[in-house]
Structure formats: C-alpha cells, structure tokens
Amino acid sequence: xxxxxxxxxxxxxxxxxxxxxxxxxxxxxxxxxxxxxxxxxxxxxxxxxxxxxxxxxxxxxxxxxxxxxxxxxxxxxxxxxxxxxxxxxxxxxxxxxxxxxxxxxxxxxxxxxxxxxxxxxxxxxxxxxxxxxxxxxxxxxxxxxxxxxxxxxxxxxxxxxxxxxxxxxxxxxxxxxxxxxxxxxxxxxxxxxxxxxxxxxxxxxxxxxxxxxxxxxxxxxxxxxxxxxxxxxxxxxxxxxxxxxxxxxxxxxxxxxxxxxxxxxxxxxxxxxxxxxxxxxxxxxxxxxxxxxxxxxxxxxxxxxxxxxxxxxxxxxxxxxxxxxxxxxxxxxxxxxxxxxxxxxxxxxxxxxxxxxxxxxxxxxxxxxxxxxxxxxxxxxxxxxxxxxxxxxxxxxxxxxxxxxxxxxxxxxxxxxxxxxxxxxxxxxxxxxxxxxxxxxxxxxxxxxxxxxxxxxxxxxxxxxxxxxxxxxxxxxxxxxxxxxxxxxxxxxxxxxxxxxxxxxxxxxxxxxxxxxxxxxxxxxxxxxxxxxxxxxxxxxxxxxxxxxxxxxxxxxxxxxxxxxxxxxxxxxxxxxxxxxxxxxxxxxxxxxxxxxxxxxxxxxxxxxxxxxxxxxxxxxxxxxxxxxxxxxxxxxxxxxxxxx
Amino acid sequence: xxxxxxxxxxxxxxxxxxxxxxxxxxxxxxxxxxxxxxxxxxxxxxxxxxxxxxxxxxxxxxxxxxxxxxxxxxxxxxxxxxxxxxxxxxxxxxxxxxx
Numbered sequence: 001x002x003x004x005x006x007x008x009x010x011x012x013x014x015x016x017x018x019x020x021x022x023x024x025x026x027x028x029x030x031x032x033x034x035x036x037x038x039x040x041x042x043x044x045x046x047x048x049x050x051x052x053x054x055x056x057x058x059x060x061x062x063x064x065x066x067x068x069x070x071x072x073x074x075x076x077x078x079x080x081x082x083x084x085x086x087x088x089x090x091x092x093x094x095x096x097x098x099x100x101x102x103x104x105x106x107x108x109x110x111x112x113x114x115x116x117x118x119x120x121x122x123x124x125x126x127x128x129x130x131x132x133x134x135x136x137x138x139x140x141x142x143x144x145x146x147x148x149x150x151x152x153x154x155x156x157x158x159x160x161x162x163x164x165x166x167x168x169x170x171x172x173x174x175x176x177x178x179x180x181x182x183x184x185x186x187x188x189x190x191x192x193x194x195x196x197x198x199x200x201x202x203x204x205x206x207x208x209x210x211x212x213x214x215x216x217x218x219x220x221x222x223x224x225x226x227x228x229x230x231x232x233x234x235x236x237x238x239x240x241x242x243x244x245x246x247x248x249x250x251x252x253x254x255x256x257x258x259x260x261x262x263x264x265x266x267x268x269x270x271x272x273x274x275x276x277x278x279x280x281x282x283x284x285x286x287x288x289x290x291x292x293x294x295x296x297x298x299x300x301x302x303x304x305x306x307x308x309x310x311x312x313x314x315x316x317x318x319x320x321x322x323x324x325x326x327x328x329x330x331x332x333x334x335x336x337x338x339x340x341x342x343x344x345x346x347x348x349x350x351x352x353x354x355x356x357x358x359x360x361x362x363x364x365x366x367x368x369x370x371x372x373x374x375x376x377x378x379x380x381x382x383x384x385x386x387x388x389x390x391x392x393x394x395x396x397x398x399x400x401x402x403x404x405x406x407x408x409x410x411x412x413x414x415x416x417x418x419x420x421x422x423x424x425x426x427x428x429x430x431x432x433x434x435x436x437x438x439x440x441x442x443x444x445x446x447x448x449x450x451x452x453x454x455x456x457x458x459x460x461x462x463x464x465x466x467x468x469x470x471x472x473x474x475x476x477x478x479x480x481x482x483x484x485x486x487x488x489x490x491x492x493x494x495x496x497x498x499x500x501x502x503x504x505x506x507x508x509x510x511x512x513x514x515x516x517x518x519x520x521x522x523x524x525x526x527x528x529x530x531x532x533x534x535x536x537x538x539x540x541x542x543x544x545x546x547x548x549x550x551x552x553x554x555x556x557x558x559x560x561x562x563x564x565x566x567x568x569x570x571x572x573x574x575x576x577x578x579x580x581x582x583x584x585x586x587x588x589x590x591x592x593x594x595x596x597x598x599x600x601x602x603x604x605x606x607x608x609x610x611x612x613x614x615x616x617x618x619x620x621x622x623x624x625x626x627x628x629x630x631x632x633x634x635x636x637x638x639x640x641x642x643x644x645x
Numbered sequence: 646x647x648x649x650x651x652x653x654x655x656x657x658x659x660x661x662x663x664x665x666x667x668x669x670x671x672x673x674x675x676x677x678x679x680x681x682x683x684x685x686x687x688x689x690x691x692x693x694x695x696x697x698x699x700x701x702x703x704x705x706x707x708x709x710x711x712x713x714x715x716x717x718x719x720x721x722x723x724x725x726x727x728x729x730x731x732x733x734x735x736x737x738x739x740x741x742x743x744x
Contacts, residue, residue, distance in 0.1 A: 073661065073671050074661065074665075074671050075658060075661050075662050075665060075671070075719060102657070105661075105673075109672070109673070109674065161682050161686070162681065162682065210674075211672075211674035212672065212674075213664070213668070213670035213671055213672030213674075213675075214670060214671040214672070215670055216665075216669070216670070216671070219665070219669050223665075230719070243721075289687075289688050289689070290651075290654075290687075290688035290689035290690075291652060291653065291654035291655075291689075292654050292655060292688075293654030293655060293656035293721070294656055295656050295657055295658055295661065296656065296658050296661075297654075297656055297658075297721075299721070300654065300656070300720075300721020300722070301654040301656060301721065303654075305688035305689070307688070317688065
C-alpha cells in the first residue's frame with residue numbers, strides 16, 4: 001500500500017490545469033515517481049499514456065508538461081534545470097527541453113513537481129501559481145509583447161522586481177515551429193518548438209512563487225554527498241575559464257578539431273583571420289558589467305551580463321550567450337561583427353525563437369542564395385549574402401512574426417526546403433526534421449548520439465560532448481564511460497557504448513533537474529551516476545543503485561522511442577547523419593579530407609541497436625527488450641501498429 | 646541590513662543552504678540571507694541579511710554553533726560573503742552594546 005502523504009525530495013503533488021474549461025486539480029507525485037524518475041520521466045509516462053494517436057501537436061488535446069526534478073530547490077550541484085515536454089511541432093514526435101533559471105525552484109517551493117497543461121484557453125491567459133493559489137488570469141495586455149516586455153510588465157503588475165516567469169514571445173504566438181519558452185530574459189528552452197505549443201494553448205506565461213519547503217529523508221547523508229560532489233569541481237582543469245567565459249571558452253579547441261559550423265556546415269572551421277576578429281573572450285572582457293549564475297551551479301556560474309557600449313548594437317544590455325548561439329548563428333552565417341552573437345541571441349530571446357531554428361533556416365537560405373537556388377524574388381527583395389548581419393536579424397524578426405519569406409523559414413529548414421524544393425533539401429541540415437547546429441563529421445560519438453536522439457538532432461539525450469572540448473582527462477573518462485578510446489573521436493569502436501552511457505547519464509540529469517555541465521557529461525571528474533545514486537537515495541530515502549538509474553533511464557528512452565513510433569514514421573533511415581555529413585569530406589583544417597565511412601557508420605549503428613535490443617533493420621524495439629524493462633504494455637501497443645520486432 | 650556584493654551572480658544557493666541548516670528543510674522563504682536586486686536596478690545583486698523577524702526570515706546568528714556559516718561555505722565568492730557576515734555581526738554587536 002503506497003503512503004501518498006510521505007514523500008521526500010519531491011514536493012509531493014502534480015498540478016493539472018485544463019486551460020479550456022478552467023479545471024484545476026492535483027494528484028500525488030508518488031503515483032509515478034518510483035518507476036518514472038523525476039521531471040522528464042514522469043512527463044514521458046503521462047504523455048505516452050494520455051495522448052491518443054490522433055492527437056497532433058497544435059491540437060488542444062496535446063499536453064504540455066513542466067517538470068521540476070527532485071534535486072531542484074536543494075543545495076545539489078547545478079540543480080536548476082526546469083524541464084518541458086510535449087508532442088512537438090518540429091519533429092512531430094517526442095519533444096523535451098531543459099532550461100536553467102529560477103522558475104523551477106519556485107514551482108517546487110509552491111508544492112508541485114510538475115504542471116500538466118491541458119486544453120486550449122479561449123483567449124490569451126497566463127498562469128499564476130502562489131503556493132495553493134492557482135489562477136488562470138487574463139493576458140490580453142501581454143499578448144503580442146516580447147518576452148522581455150512581458151517580464152517587465154508582470155513584475156510591475158505584481159510590484160515584485162524578483163518575480164520569475166517562463167513566457168513566450170511573438171514566435172510562440174505565431175506558432176513558429178522552432179519557437180521556444182524563455183525563463184525571465186536570458187534562458188531558453190531550446191529546440192523542439194515547445195513555445196509554439198504554449199502559443200497554441202493561448203498561454204502567454206507561467207508565473208510562480210513558492211514559500212514552502214522540501215523535506216529530505218536523511219539530511220546528514222544528503223549534506224555529506226552534496227559537499228563531496230561540490231569538492232569534485234576543483235579537479236576540473238577548465239574550471240576557471242568556464243566560470244569566466246562559459247562555453248565560449250571552447251572556441252580554440254573547436255577550431256583545432258574541426259568542430260565549428262561555418263557557412264551552414266560547408267566548412268568545419270572558420271578562417272584563421274576571422275578567429276581573432278570574433279574572439280568571444282575579448283567581447284566578454286570588454287563589455288562585462290556583472291556576474292550571472294543560477295541555483296546550485298558548481299562553477300559559481302558560467303555567465304556574465306554585458307553592456308555593449310559601441311558599434312551597431314551599442315546600448316544593448318544582455319546576458320552573454322553560450323557556444324550554441326555562437327556556432328549556430330554567428331559563425332554559421334559567417335558574421336564578423338564580434339557583438340553579433342549577443343544581439344542575435346537577445347533578439348531570439350525577445351521573440352521567443354530558438355537560436356538553432358533561426359540559424360538552421362537562415363543558414364539554409366543563405367546557402368541556397370549562394371548557389372542561385374533562391375534569389376530576391378523569394379526573399380522579399382533582401383540579398384542573403386554570407387556575413388550580412390542586418391539581413392540575419394531581419395529574418396529572425398520576420399520568422400517570429402511569420403512575415404513574407406520568414407513565414408517559410410518559420411517552418412524550420414526541413415519543411416522550408418520541401419516548400420521551395422528546387423533541390424534545396426540537400427542544404428537543409430537537420431535530423432528528424434530538427435535543425436542541426438554542430439558538425440557531425442570528425443567526432444563520431446557526437447554524430448551517433450545526435451543522429452539517434454529521440455528528440456531529433458539534440459545533444460542532451462545521448463551525444464557525448466567531451467570529444468571536442470578542452471581539458472579531456474583520458475584516464476578518468478575511460479573509467480567513467482567504460483571505453484578505451486574516449487580521446488579518439490574518429491574511431492568507430494566504442495562509440496555505441498559511449499552514447500549508451502550518455503543516454504543514461506543525460507536522462508538522469510534531465511530527470512533530476514541538473515545542468516549537464518555540472519556532471520561527467522562535460523568532464524569525467526565531475527559527478528556521474530555513482531554520485532547521482534547516492535544523492536537521490538539520501539534525498540528520497542529510496543535506496544537507488546547505479547543499475548537502478550540505468551534501468552529507469554532506459555525505460556524512459558524506450559517509451560520516448562515508442563512515442564515516436566506512434567506519432568511518426570521514423571525508422572533506421574532517420575538515425576543516419578545528413579547527406580552532406582555522409583558524402584562530403586571535411587574540406588579544411590586539421591581533419592581535411594576526413595570523411596564518414598558509410599559502411600562503418602552502419603556497423604556502429606548496428607552495435608548501438610544491439611545494445612538496446614532494437615531491430616537492426618527497422619530500429620524498432622523487440623518484445624524482449626521492452627519486457628526486460630517492465631514495459632510489456634508498450635510492447636503490446638507497438639505490436640498493434642506493426643512496429644514491434 | 647543590506648550590503649553591496651559586486652561579485653555575486655545571483656544564484657541564490659546561499660538562501661537554500663541557510664534554510665537547510667536552520668530548519669533541516671530546503672525552504673528559502675525563511676532563510677536569513679536574501680539576494681536582492683541593486684537599488685538602481687542596474688545589473689548585479691545585493692545581499693540582505695535578516696536582522697529582524699519583520700523582514701520575513703530567521704534572524705541571522707552567523708551560524709554561531711558551526712565552524713562556518715553554510716551560506717559562506719557554499720558561495721563561489723566566499724571571501725566576499727564572509728566579510729559581509731562579519732560586518733553584519735559586528736554591527737549587531739555594536740548595536741547591542743549601545744542599548
């Protein structure tokens with residue numbers, strides 16, 4: 001008999017809000033938490049069970065779930081990642097994203113481990129959560145506003161300068177497929193288009209404030225484990241540069257290993273003379289005015305607030321971007337103005353548009369323009385030359401409002417290429433319909449993890465990042481990941497195993513609400529599954545081993561897979577890299593001439609399927625693999641639709 | 646009592662830690678330390694140390710029964726915060742003497 005009252009680590013309740021009929025209810029978290037771990041675990045269980053196969057992403061019957069992991073709100077390292085999951089408009093399948101900030105903690109202190117948003121409001125609304133008070137409020141004065149304006153207006157309305165919100169901008173309201181949700185002003189739920197789902201529900205924002213507490217099963221044990229984890233950060237070689245520059249510190253290493261997206265992946269390095277011009281460290285040093293960090297971060301933060309005082313974007317005050325914006329917009333579009341990355345990210349955040357969706361679509365368009373596939377007759381009279389920052393910013397705005405050619409780009413590069421056709425799809429760099437941002441050539445673990453990701457082209461559900469970042473501790477990585485060659489990104493051997501470990505670790509991070517960069521995802525000296533198991537056991541009082549975590553993560557992955565099989569036609573072909581990555585050798589740099597070997601890639605993919613107990617020919621799971629994870633009902637479901645092997 | 650702390654990144658982990666030490670529960674609404682925005686609304690943060698219950702928290706005692714305040718222990722800029730706590734405790738002491 002489950003005691004529904006006594007639960008540690010979790011807040012204890014799941015909030016269900018039907019925006020269509022106004023019904024607000026709660027249910028005990030314990031109904032899910034033992035078998036469906038944390039934020040993304042509970043979300044995948046609810047979405048898989050409750051979405052019928054006829055539901056489409058923008059259907060009011062779709063559900064959007066915010067999940068607060070069990071470590072959020074505690075002193076655990078990096079525990080600040082709020083999760084959001086849904087049936088997504090970008091791939092048409094599993095969509096899940098995580099973003100670091102304060103809203104997750106507030107939701108949890110208010111008493112909720114998750115918010116399940118159902119139905120569609122008849123007019124624009126926002127959700128106000130203050131402990132037991134949950135209200136659906138009119139947002140007509142906020143509709144049409146940017147996320148920055150929305151935050152300022154709500155803080156004014158509530159007379160609370162420390163109010164934290166998650167909101168959408170014009171892109172979410174316009175149902176841009178790559179629209180994202182933004183926390184406050186600077187932190188995005190990137191990829192997957194979750195902002196468009198929020199927009200489809202007429203939900204402008206979630207505003208949360210909590211005053212309650214989170215109980216710990218064994219406070220002394222938790223305190224000891226959390227302190228030990230924090231002490232591990234001193235072993236990270238790149239700790240100081242990460243604290244100062246965040247992921248922008250990795251540019252020299254990325255350039256060295258051909259890991260930079262230049263001109264929509266035509267090249268994997270930027271020209272040497274551009275390297276010095278755009279050096280993001282110099283930009284940070286020049287314009288830094290304040291530090292920025294989020295709850296629990298073991299580095300003490302990875303961000304800065306910058307005030308640009310000169311140049312085309314003088315006057316802009318914004319949080320610094322991380323590597324993704326730099327690679328997917330700045331270098332991809334070959335822009336040389338060093339502050340463009342800040343302006344482009346600020347604009348994307350204001351519009352509530354994913355930087356990768358913007359970079360993917362505009363990068364594709366610029367390459368099509370370069371090749372004469374499209375011209376000014378397609379692009380509203382705007383030349384789309386590489387390096388044209390003004391044109392890039394104009395099309396970010398046009399995408400967000402679905403204006404002119406921006407309406408086509410708002411569909412994402414894969415669909416935009418289908419609409420334009422003329423042989424342009426080769427230049428649409430995507431996996432499963434979701435835009436890519438970082439080269440897959442030259443680093444095979446990353447390539448395999450990105451290509452097989454259930455959310456499509458994502459790097460937070462299996463792809464190992466350490467292959468191409470500085471400071472790799474080879475011995476420690478061997479020990480944690482169990483492979484002999486973590487320092488050999490161009491070797492096919494061991495990569496399936498590497499991705500499998502990454503799938504488990506990254507799912508546990510996502511479930512617990514922990515930033516990947518605070519874990520062995522980034523540096524093997526940082527906490528891994530062993531430390532997670534100890535912390536979770538101490539927090540909840542449920543003794544949990546590394547093997548338990550592996551099983552729980554694999555249950556999630558297999559249900560994500562089954563979710564995709566229900567809503568899409570994905571199979572083995574969708575686990576392959578893009579045609580460009582398969583066909584073209586790396587054109588320049590230290591790996592010039594290196595090319596993915598198709599036969600060897602396929603052998604690596606076979607090995608990956610074998611590790612999961614999935615069929616090599618179709619990628620579908622086998623009954624045995626699902627049954628071993630206690631997912632017999634899922635096997636029965638897949639059998640009914642002919643997708644079980 | 647509020648203090649400038651230019652190096653503070655606003656992570657608020659100190660608030661979480663403080664409540665845990667004093668109550669055994671993670672409940673920052675009752676903590677003795679609060680991270681607040683700068684008065685001029687410019688980027689950056691200030692530190693408020695709760696010196697009376699009216700401010701909505703447990704009055705800070707500098708974790709007198711412990712080797713080090715937990716907020717200081719967990720802060721990335723611990724020297725800066727340590728200085729603030731010392732300054733606060735000194736001010737309290739002076740105030741008590743003056744009564």
